[in-house]
Amino acid sequence: MTQGFDYDLVIIGAGVGGHGAALHAVSCGLKTAIVEAADMGGTCVNRGCIPSKALLAASGRVRELRNAHHLKSLGIQVAGVEFDRQAIADHASNLVSKLRGDLTNSLKRLDVEILQGRGKIAGSQKVTISTGSGEKTVTAKDIIIASGSIPWVPPGIEIDGKTVFTSDDGVRLESLPSWIAIIGSGYIGLEFSDVYTALGAEVTMIEALPQLMPGFDRDIATIAERVLIKPRDIETKVGTLAKSVKPGSPVVIELADAKTKEVVDVLEVDACLVATGRIPDTKDLGLDAIGVETNRGFIPVDDRMAVLSSGEPVPHLWAIGDATGKMQLAHAASAQGVVAVENICGRHRLIDYHSIPAAAFTHPEISFVGKTELAAKEMGKEEGFEVAVAKSYFKGNSKAIAEGEADGMAKVIYRKDTGEVLGVHIIGMHAADLIHEAANAIAQRNSVQTLAYFVHAHPTLSEVLDEAYKRAVGSH
Structure with missing residues (x-):
C-alpha cells in the first residue's frame, strides 16, 4: 500500500464503470475503496440496461406468440396469448435485485471497501463521504470519478413519476x-x-x-x-x-x-x-475546489482518462463513464475504468472509442460500431480518401430464412484505398451479438481484404457480415 494514504484508489460511484475499475484495480494489487450514495450498480443495473432488457425479453415473447402469421409460416398455431403486467414487472425487478447483489458480493469478495454515502473531492487526493449521520474524509493516492448521469428533462415538462x-x-x-x-x-x-x-x-x-x-x-x-x-x-x-x-x-x-x-x-x-437523453450527475462533486471547470456538466478528460484543468492533467485525478460525456454506454464506462487503472499503474494505455459498439434491443435489434456513412465521408474529405460501402441482407441468409426473421441488413463502411473498416451498422435478428466481430476488426484496424477470407460457420447469422466483406472486395 502507498505510504501515508488510506487507500491506493478511491472510486466515486459504483455503477458499471466504477465496478469495472475496482475489479481491475484489485487485480493490479491496489488497495481500493468505492463510494456510493444510492444503489450499488448505478443506472445500468437499477434503472437502465438490465431492467429494460428484462422488459424487452418478456414483451418480445408476447409479440412473437401473438404474431399468428409468422407462427403459421413455421407450421405453429397458438391460441389466446395472455400476460400479467405485474409478473413482467416483477421479472425485471427480481433481475435487478439479483445482479445488484452479485455486483456487491463480487466487490466484497475481493476486499474492495464499500463506503456508503455521497463522495466529494475535498482537495488533492482527498475525498469526503457524507452520510445522514455526518461526514468523514479519506485520503487516496488516486481518485476516479464515476458519478454517472441522470435523465434530462427539457424545460416546460413536469414529471410526476406516474403519468x-x-x-x-x-x-x-x-x-x-x-x-x-x-x-x-x-x-x-x-x-x-x-x-x-x-x-x-x-x-x-x-x-x-x-x-x-x-x-x-x-x-x-x-x-x-x-x-x-x-x-x-x-x-x-x-x-x-x-x-x-x-x-x-x-x-x-x-x-x-x-x-x-x-x-x-x-x-x-x-x-x-x-x-x-441524459445529463452528467456532477453537481456538488467539489471539482471547483481543485480548479476543474466542467463543460455543460461534463468532466473534461484526455484519452488516458485523466481529468483536465485548462487543458492540463490534474495529478492523481481521473474520470470515467457518463460523467465524461464521451459515450454514454455501460461497457464504455467499464473500458474507460480499465484504461484509467492501467495509467494509474504506470502502464500507458489510451481508450479507443472508435471500436466501442452500441446496440438497441428492439425486435429486431440494431447495432453499430465506428462511423456512420456521413461521418466517414466527412473524414474522407478532410484526410483525402474515398469511402465505399458494402451491404448484405438477412433475406439472403439461410439461418434468418429458417427462423422466418429475414428483415434486416448489414452495412460495412470502409476506405477505398486501404480497405480499412471505418464503421459497421446492422439491423436484424441478434444484431447486438453480431456487431462484436466488426468491433474487434475495427480495434485491429483490419481491412475488408483481410476479413473477406475469414471463415464463418454455415448456416449462421454471422454470414451476413461474411457476405458484406466479400462483396466489398468483389469476390461475390
Whole structure:
C-alpha cells in the first residue's frame, strides 16, 4: 500500500464503470475503496440496461406468440396469448435485485471497501463521504470519478413519476397506459416503444429533429422505420417540440413547431415517457475546489482518462463513464475504468472509442460500431480518401430464412484505398451479438481484404457480415 494514504484508489460511484475499475484495480494489487450514495450498480443495473432488457425479453415473447402469421409460416398455431403486467414487472425487478447483489458480493469478495454515502473531492487526493449521520474524509493516492448521469428533462415538462416519467420510472412498468406519448426517438424511445406496442399500447412518438432516429446511420433508420415503426401502433411527429407537458388524467401535451416554437397541436394521452437523453450527475462533486471547470456538466478528460484543468492533467485525478460525456454506454464506462487503472499503474494505455459498439434491443435489434456513412465521408474529405460501402441482407441468409426473421441488413463502411473498416451498422435478428466481430476488426484496424477470407460457420447469422466483406472486395 502507498505510504501515508488510506487507500491506493478511491472510486466515486459504483455503477458499471466504477465496478469495472475496482475489479481491475484489485487485480493490479491496489488497495481500493468505492463510494456510493444510492444503489450499488448505478443506472445500468437499477434503472437502465438490465431492467429494460428484462422488459424487452418478456414483451418480445408476447409479440412473437401473438404474431399468428409468422407462427403459421413455421407450421405453429397458438391460441389466446395472455400476460400479467405485474409478473413482467416483477421479472425485471427480481433481475435487478439479483445482479445488484452479485455486483456487491463480487466487490466484497475481493476486499474492495464499500463506503456508503455521497463522495466529494475535498482537495488533492482527498475525498469526503457524507452520510445522514455526518461526514468523514479519506485520503487516496488516486481518485476516479464515476458519478454517472441522470435523465434530462427539457424545460416546460413536469414529471410526476406516474403519468409523466423518465426511463428511471418506466422500467418499473407500474401501469400499462392505453395511449402513451414518447418524447425522443433515440435508443430509449425506440426500446420503450417496442415494449409498449408489444403489450398492446398505442404510441405517439415525438421527435424535435427533422428525422426520426437522428443518431443512427440513415440506411439503418430507413429500415427501422419500415420494420419497427410503420407496422406497429405508432404515430410519429418529427420536427415537433413538446413545449409543455402537464401530468394528470389525461396528460396534456402542447406540441410546437421545432423551428418557429409556435404551438401547432394539443395532445391528450394517458401517459408520457420523456426519453430526451441524459445529463452528467456532477453537481456538488467539489471539482471547483481543485480548479476543474466542467463543460455543460461534463468532466473534461484526455484519452488516458485523466481529468483536465485548462487543458492540463490534474495529478492523481481521473474520470470515467457518463460523467465524461464521451459515450454514454455501460461497457464504455467499464473500458474507460480499465484504461484509467492501467495509467494509474504506470502502464500507458489510451481508450479507443472508435471500436466501442452500441446496440438497441428492439425486435429486431440494431447495432453499430465506428462511423456512420456521413461521418466517414466527412473524414474522407478532410484526410483525402474515398469511402465505399458494402451491404448484405438477412433475406439472403439461410439461418434468418429458417427462423422466418429475414428483415434486416448489414452495412460495412470502409476506405477505398486501404480497405480499412471505418464503421459497421446492422439491423436484424441478434444484431447486438453480431456487431462484436466488426468491433474487434475495427480495434485491429483490419481491412475488408483481410476479413473477406475469414471463415464463418454455415448456416449462421454471422454470414451476413461474411457476405458484406466479400462483396466489398468483389469476390461475390
